[in-house]
Amino acid sequence: MIIGLTGNDGSGKTTIANKLERYYLSKGKSVIKPHEFEYFFIMRVVKKMISSSNLTKQQKVLQDSNKSTVTKTLIPYIVYIDLFFEYWFRKFFQKNKIIIKDRTPYDFLATWTEQNVSNKFIHFIYNKLPQVDIHFYIDTNTDIAYQRRVRQNEKQEKDKIFYKNKHHIYSKIIANINNKIVVNNNNALNQAVDLMIQQLEMKDKIKNIKTIAISGLDGAGKTTTINNLEKELQSLNIKYKTIHFYYNYSFLKLKRLFIKDKPVSEKESHKKSIENENKAVQKGKPQWWKWFVFGDAYLQYLFVKIFYRNQLVIFDRFFPDYLVSFDFLGVRYDKQKMFKFFPRVDRYFLQIADYNILYNRKPEHTMDFFKKCHSEYITLARKYDMIVLDSGKYNEKEVVKKLLQKI
Numbered sequence: 001m002i003i004g005l006t007g008n009d010g011s012g013k014t015t016i017a018n019k020l021e022r023y024y025l026s027k028g029k030s031v032i033k034p035h036e037f038e039y040f041f042i043m044r045v046v047k048k049m050i051s052s053s054n055l056t057k058q059q060k061v062l063q064d065s066n067k068s069t070v071t072k073t074l075i076p077y078i079v080y081i082d083l084f085f086e087y088w089f090r091k092f093f094q095k096n097k098i099i100i101k102d103r104t105p106y107d108f109l110a111t112w113t114e115q116n117v118s119n120k121f122i123h124f125i126y127n128k129l130p131q132v133d134i135h136f137y138i139d140t141n142t143d144i145a146y147q148r149r150v151r152q153n154e155k156q157e158k159d160k161i162f163y164k165n166k167h168h169i170y171s172k173i174i175a176n177i178n179n180k181i182v183v184n185n186n187n188a189l190n191q192a193v194d195l196m197i198q199q200l201e202m203k204d205k206i207k208n209i210k211t212i213a214i215s216g217l218d219g220a221g222k223t224t225t226i227n228n229l230e231k232e233l234q235s236l237n238i239k240y241k242t243i244h245f246y247y248n249y250s251f252l253k254l255k256r257l258f259i260k261d262k263p264v265s266e267k268e269s270h271k272k273s274i275e276n277e278n279k280a281v282q283k284g285k286p287q288w289w290k291w292f293v294f295g296d297a298y299l300q301y302l303f304v305k306i307f308y309r310n311q312l313v314i315f316d317r318f319f320p321d322y323l324v325s326f327d328f329l330g331v332r333y334d335k336q337k338m339f340k341f342f343p344r345v346d347r348y349f350l351q352i353a354d355y356n357i358l359y360n361r362k363p364e365h366t367m368d369f370f371k372k373c374h375s376e377y378i379t380l381a382r383k384y385d386m387i388v389l390d391s392g393k394y395n396e397k398e399v400v401k402k403l404l405q406k407i
Contacts, residue, residue: 002090002131003200004104006174008136008166009158010145012185012192016138017102019193024098029293032090033100050277075121076112082131083108087130094383095347105129106137108176126175130383134203134237135180136196144186203236204310205407209346212407213318215380216351217373219361221391221399225351226316228400239311243301246317247325293322296362301343319343320384328369339383347407350377350386351399357392 003020005013017033024031083105089098109126112118140148142163149158174180181199184193212229214222226242233240297319304313319342324332355370362370381388387406389399 001134002087002099002101002132004132004135005100005102005138006135006170007104007185008110008140008142008145008163008170010148010163011138011140012148012189013102013138015102015189016136016185016193016196019189020100020196023193023197024100030097031100032094032097033102046119046396055371058363060235065220072117072167074114074279076108076117076126077139079108080105082127083129087098092129103130104132106170106173108172112392113169113173114166131179131237134200135176135177136199137170137177137180137182138185139182140185178234181235199236201405202404203238206233206236206238207390209312209407210317211313211345212233213315214349214350214351215321215364215386216377217353217355217370218365219358220351220353221396222351224318225389225399225403226314226397228396229403232400236382240314241267241304241311242316243300243304243310245297249296250300268336273351274314285329287332290322290326290331290333294319297322315345318345318348320380324373324380327376328372348386348402349389349406350381351389351391352377353390353392 007013007019021031021033082107090097105126106242109118109123142160145167146160146163147159149163174182181196183192183195195392216222230242232242236253321336323333323338325331355367355374358374359365361369380386387403389402393398394402
């Protein structure tokens with residue numbers, strides 16, 4: 001696993017990297033922690049070819065943002081190639097080790113921007129470099145960063161304006177990155193390290209999970225929970241796929257690819273939904289209908305298992321949701337037999353809320369629907385060993401936090 005730390009001078013990257021190294025060594029892991037400016041291949045050769053006096057001279061030229069030379073123009077591209085080969089070397093030949101890098105491509109990009117040698121193309125290629133497995137952005141107040149550097153080096157040549165401008169550059173670069181975890185390092189260093197370790201342990205836990213399902217009534221907050229979960233997965237750089245196949249038949253999905261549904265007002269949509277619901281309850285459904293529903297669901301499930309087998313799959317509603325619907329519609333079936341044929345998921349959650357609240361949130365259903373189905377879900381949760389998330393007791397952030405704790 002490659003851990004990347006990004007941050008301004010004085011943000012504490014190197015100190016944090018050292019602490020993470022000690023943490024993994026205490027766990028008996030094999031750790032590689034390259035030095036901040038320990039280049040991988042090309043730049044290492046270049047540095048060896050240049051005498052120490054010339055190297056010092058070149059470094060001063062690079063640090064002068066007002067000077068423009070051929071070397072300064074080429075350096076971003078040479079470093080890019082170096083970073084590209086380093087990533088794949090570590091992925092292929094050091095894949096069983098923990099790699100802790102206290103300087104990522106984004107740090108270099110910030111440097112090229114600060115030195116006025118960057119352009120749109122350089123930003124493009126650096127943003128397209130392969131990503132580390134987990135990326136931490138260490139965000140630190142510029143005054144604190146400056147004071148840390150002063151304590152480290154009494155001959156500090158960079159003033160507060162430099163740190164402020166560099167922080168602004170980092171903020172613009174990091175704002176466009178989804179798969180990062182922002183760590184505030186303005187307070188005690190151990191707080192930042194503890195937070196990072198929690199995220200690293202969470203990533204390890206989720207890596208062992210292949211499927212998650214969240215069941216529940218309309219309005220219970222499933223979509224919000226899944227959206228928040230997706231953001232967490234993005235920050236942890238975990239590949240995932242969210243699947244909706246509950247009464248979302250295959251032929252309807254194909255139809256939407258070619259024919260767009262006509263826009264209907266919310267009021268008309270709710271009225272039509274209630275009419276269809278009442279009609280279905282009164283007339284009932286033919287026996288063949290339930291087999292069609294389950295057959296289509298199984299086809300979609302198999303498709304997902306084949307084509308997304310290397311990703312974490314999140315099911316928004318799952319097979320047991322159909323049973324609640326069947327009970328409400330009066331469809332006859334053998335519940336015990338159905339349970340035997342249902343696929344299993346690694347973690348199964350039921351999100352609930354008071355049915356009076358749900359009725360106010362989702363007026364496209366009748367109160368009778370919410371009342372009966374709520375009771376059915378509570379019974380189903382006991383039989384199917386679901387983990388209950390009560391969105392009536394907890395806010396959005398607390399719900400997803402509890403979900404992650406149960407993974």
